[in-house]
Amino acid sequence: MNVETPIWRQVRAAIVAEIAAGEFPPGTPLPAEKLLAERFGCAIGTIRRATDGLVAEGALTRQQGRGTFVAGHTPERSFRFFHLRPADGRPLLPDTQFLDFARLKATPAQARALGLAPTAPLLRARHLQCLAGEPAMLEELWLPETLFPGLDGQRFAGRPGTVYDLYQREFGLSVTRIEEQLRAIAAPARIASRLGLAAASPVLMIERVAFAVDGKPVELRLAWADTTSLAYFNSRA
Amino acid sequence: MNVETPIWRQVRAAIVAEIAAGEFPPGTPLPAEKLLAERFGCAIGTIRRATDGLVAEGALTRQQGRGTFVAGHTPERSFRFFHLRPADGRPLLPDTQFLDFARLKATPAQARALGLAPTAPLLRARHLQCLAGEPAMLEELWLPETLFPGLDGQRFAGRPGTVYDLYQREFGLSVTRIEEQLRAIAAPARIASRLGLAAASPVLMIERVAFAVDGKPVELRLAWADTTSLAYFNSRA
DNA sequence: CCCAATTTGTTCGTATGTATA
DNA sequence: TTATACATACGAACAAATTGG
Numbered sequence: 277m278n279v280e281t282p283i284w285r286q287v288r289a290a291i292v293a294e295i296a297a298g299e300f301p302p303g304t305p306l307p308a309e310k311l312l313a314e315r316f317g318c319a320i321g322t323i324r325r326a327t328d329g330l331v332a333e334g335a336l337t338r339q340q341g342r343g344t345f346v347a348g349h350t351p352e353r354s355f356r357f358f359h360l361r362p363a364d365g366r367p368l369l370p371d372t373q374f375l376d377f378a379r380l381k382a383t384p385a386q387a388r389a390l391g392l393a394p395t396a397p398l399l400r401a402r403h404l405q406c407l408a409g410e411p412a413m414l415e416e417l418w419l420p421e422t423l424f425p426g427l428d429g430q431r432f433a434g435r436p437g438t439v440y441d442l443y444q445r446e447f448g449l450s451v452t453r454i455e456e457q458l459r460a461i462a463a464p465a466r467i468a469s470r471l472g473l474a475a476a477s478p479v480l481m482i483e484r485v486a487f488a489v490d491g492k493p494v495e496l497r498l499a500w501a502d503t504t505s506l507a508y509f510n511s512r513a
Numbered sequence: 514m515n516v517e518t519p520i521w522r523q524v525r526a527a528i529v530a531e532i533a534a535g536e537f538p539p540g541t542p543l544p545a546e547k548l549l550a551e552r553f554g555c556a557i558g559t560i561r562r563a564t565d566g567l568v569a570e571g572a573l574t575r576q577q578g579r580g581t582f583v584a585g586h587t588p589e590r591s592f593r594f595f596h597l598r599p600a601d602g603r604p605l606l607p608d609t610q611f612l613d614f615a616r617l618k619a620t621p622a623q624a625r626a627l628g629l630a631p632t633a634p635l636l637r638a639r640h641l642q643c644l645a646g647e648p649a650m651l652e653e654l655w656l657p658e659t660l661f662p663g664l665d666g667q668r669f670a671g672r673p674g675t676v677y678d679l680y681q682r683e684f685g686l687s688v689t690r691i692e693e694q695l696r697a698i699a700a701p702a703r704i705a706s707r708l709g710l711a712a713a714s715p716v717l718m719i720e721r722v723a724f725a726v727d728g729k730p731v732e733l734r735l736a737w738a739d740t741t742s743l744a745y746f747n748s749r750a
Numbered sequence: 751c752c753c754a755a756t757t758t759g760t761t762c763g764t765a766t767g768t769a770t771a
Numbered sequence: 772t773t774a775t776a777c778a779t780a781c782g783a784a785c786a787a788a789t790t791g792g
Contacts, residue, residue, distance in 0.1 A: 341769030578788030
């Protein structure tokens with residue numbers, strides 16, 4: 277009479293909920309598999325089944341002999357979502373130049389993308405990503421103010437690590453999935469000049485929505501990339 | 514004393530090899546897990562572990578009560594690699610207009626991308642992908658002649674299903690993974706006119722290498738997409 | 751229509767190997 | 772060395788879906 281959801285899914289959901297609730301800050305180990313099995317009243321294999329997906333997504337990392345850890349948004353981890361590389365495919369860490377920070381109202385399209393009420397208050401941060409010292413991509417980050425209480429330009433620009441690391445450490449929002457739309461457009465004048473391009477040069481425009489472990493959208497990001505000597509790398513199995 | 518590769522990896526490799534050798538044509542069921550366990554002298558769980566990855570990649574499909582099948586390249590399956598959609602994200606099957614077919618020599622860059630000797634003979638097919646009746650993307654397919662013996666324009670254009678279905682049915686090459694590079698460029702005159710665009714309009718250029726189950730590169734594909742009312746959709750966990 | 755055989759899906763428990771502290 | 776934790780592997784049982792009689 278088991279038409280219910282499998283135990284491993286229930287366990288997975290429970291663990292995700294605990295992580296999303298901030299019970300295990302990034303870098304801390306989950307209870308050992310044996311303990312989890314006891315706590316949830318199931319077999320160790322079921323615990324593994326439940327965590328396998330999280331490990332594959334990068335939300336957890338397992339280390340033989342040490343434990344299972346909630347993945348922090350180290351540069352390498354965030355890098356999973358950074359697709360811009362030189363033509364040879366060699367991964368290159370970008371460095372970021374902060375531009376400005378503002379508080380605005382959502383447009384209908386933005387509200388829809390983030391699942392918010394129309395004209396909900398948003399925070400907007402803009403910065404420039406540089407690769408090998410050259411301006412590579414201009415980015416606009418749009419954040420629901422309710423999810424990022426008290427965030428301002430100082431705290432944003434003064435963060436130590438990556439943007440997603442900030443979301444996770446300070447607001448308990450762990451980005452694990454993104455959805456992107458890519459288009460080729462003629463660069464608007466303001467953007468072209470920031471990238472050191474002639475006006476109306478073709479640029480790669482990226483529209484991203486980032487989701488937290490629990491599936492909630494937490495960020496809308498618009499980006500304009502100069503792909504004359506770089507490319508957006510994607511690989512699918 | 515087990516420093517060797519795990520059994521499940523060996524089993525996986527063996528199954529992949531058999532599929533690549535054409536022992537199980539697409540659509541046919543693999544031997545039941547119990548049989549495979551006996552044949553390989555291991556437990557059923559180990560068989561499942563071995564096939565889990567193939568299922569995730571879409572090379573196999575499991576159906577409770579029926580069996581485990583070698584996935585054919587149905588339109589839906591090939592669709593996993595088709596990323597162009599209207600802005601609303603609604604998936605839309607393209608239809609294809611054949612343009613031409615030729616036999617040429619590889620450029621150094623093409624040979625490198627396909628892992629071939631310089632100036633190896635290549636087959637080139639060109640076609641136009643249309644979405645909702647409108648020209649959406651121009652594609653150039655470059656194929657190593659040695660992998661596609663006897664392929665010509667007639668057989669290419671006259672195929673019943675998708676391109677990848679042709680590769681699999683007639684040449685035993687099952688595409689399971691692709692790597693892509695995306696760039697925004699100004700459309701060359703010939704391409705712009707095919708897409709019904711003004712010369713030098715921004716288009717999304719896609720460079721793809723497709724790999725078979727066994728990891729061998731089998732196709733180099735260049736594509737130019739009109740993204741004025743379409744977008745390239747990508748999602749990563 | 752029901753029944754039985756087959757096949758995958760889920761879950762359990764256990765044992766051993768290997769890496770870490 | 773010892774204890775802990777994950778990695779691999781085995782075997783068993785039952786559930787659920789499918790198929791064919």
